[in-house]
Amino acid sequence: MDAPIGVFDSGVGGLTVVREIMRQLPSEDVIYFGDTARVPYGSKSKQTVLKYSKQIVRFLMTKKVKAIVVACNTASALALEDMRTDMEVPVVGVVRPGAKMAAEKSKTKSVGIIATEGTVKSGIYTEYIRQIDSDVTVIGKACPLFVPLVEEGLIEDRITDDMVDRYLSELKAYNVDVLVLGCTHYPLLANPIQRYMGENVTLVNPAYETAKELKNILRENGLVCSKDKSPVYDFYVSDGVDKFKSFANSVLPIHVDGVNIIDIESY
Ligand code: DGL
Numbered sequence: 187m188d189a190p191i192g193v194f195d196s197g198v199g200g201l202t203v204v205r206e207i208m209r210q211l212p213s214e215d216v217i218y219f220g221d222t223a224r225v226p227y228g229s230k231s232k233q234t235v236l237k238y239s240k241q242i243v244r245f246l247m248t249k250k251v252k253a254i255v256v257a258c259n260t261a262s263a264l265a266l267e268d269m270r271t272d273m274e275v276p277v278v279g280v281v282r283p284g285a286k287m288a289a290e291k292s293k294t295k296s297v298g299i300i301a302t303e304g305t306v307k308s309g310i311y312t313e314y315i316r317q318i319d320s321d322v323t324v325i326g327k328a329c330p331l332f333v334p335l336v337e338e339g340l341i342e343d344r345i346t347d348d349m350v351d352r353y354l355s356e357l358k359a360y361n362v363d364v365l366v367l368g369c370t371h372y373p374l375l376a377n378p379i380q381r382y383m384g385e386n387v388t389l390v391n392p393a394y395e396t397a398k399e400l401k402n403i404l405r406e407n408g409l410v411c412s413k414d415k416s417p418v419y420d421f422y423v424s425d426g427v428d429k430f431k432s433f434a435n436s437v438l439p440i441h442v443d444g445v446n447i448i449d450i451e452s453y
Contacts, residue, residue, distance in 0.1 A: 228302025
C-alpha cells in the first residue's frame with residue numbers, strides 16, 4: 187500500500203527512529219512531526235503528553251498515513267495504551283520492542299533503563315520486561331541532561347563523559363549486562379556510554395527494534411509499499427525550522443531542505 191508512515195516525537199530525537207526506518211524500509215514514504223514548540227515531554231504529566239499525542243495523531247491522520255510510529259519514548263510510555271483504543275491504523279511505540287530485546291539479551295537478569303523522568307517514573311519498561319521474564323531485575327535512571335548535550339552536538343566531549351559517569355555509576359554498580367537507551371536522543375551517545383559501561387554490557391537501541399517491529403506489522407496487515415521506488419520524506423514541526431533542519435542533516439543520510447511549520451494546537 188502506497189500511503190506514508192506517520193512518525194512523531196516531541197522534537198528532533200525521533201529522527202533516530204526515522205533513520206532506522208530509512209535503513210530497514212527503504213521504499214516507504216515517511217511523514218515526520220516533531221513537536222519542537224512544546225518539547226520536552228520528559229518532564230510533563232501523563233495528561234499533557236496524552237493531549238499533545240492525540241493532537242499529533244489527528245494531524246497525521248489528515249495526511250492519510252497507513253501506520254503511526256510513536257518515536258518518543260515518553261509518549262510511548264505515557265500515552266500509547268490510551269490512544270490505541272480509538273485508532274484506525276496500526277500504532278507502534280518504541281517501548282515494547284526495546285523491552286523485548288532487553289529481556290531476551292540479559293544473561294545476568296539485571297537490566298538498566300536510561301530514559302526521561304516521565305518514562306522512568308511510568309515503570310513501563312519494567313512492566314513489559316517482567317511480563318516476558320519475571321526474574322529480571324530492572325534498574326531505571328533518568329538522565330535529563332543527555333538531551334541538551336545531544337542537541338548541542340556535544341557527543342565526544344569531556345562534559346558528556348562527566349555526565350555519563352555521574353548518571354551511570356549506579357547502574358555499573360548493579361552489574362547490569364544490558365542497558366536500554368530509552369530516550370530518542372540516547373542512541374546518539376552510544377559511543378561514550380559503551381566506553382563507560384564496558385564491552386560486556388549490551389546496549390539496546392529501541393529505534394532499531396522499532397523499525398524491525400514496524401516491518402513485521404506492515405507485512406501482517408498487508409501494508410508494505412507495493413513497489414521498489416524512491417521514497418518521499420516530509421518533515422513538519424511546531425517551531426524552530428532552522429534548528430530542526432541542521433539537526434536532521436547531522437543525523438539523517440539524506441539532505442533535508444524543506445521543513446513545514448504547522449499550528450499543532452489547532453488539531
Ligand atoms: N523524545 C523524548 C523521549 O524519547 C526525549 C525528549 C523529551 O523529553 O521530550 O522520551
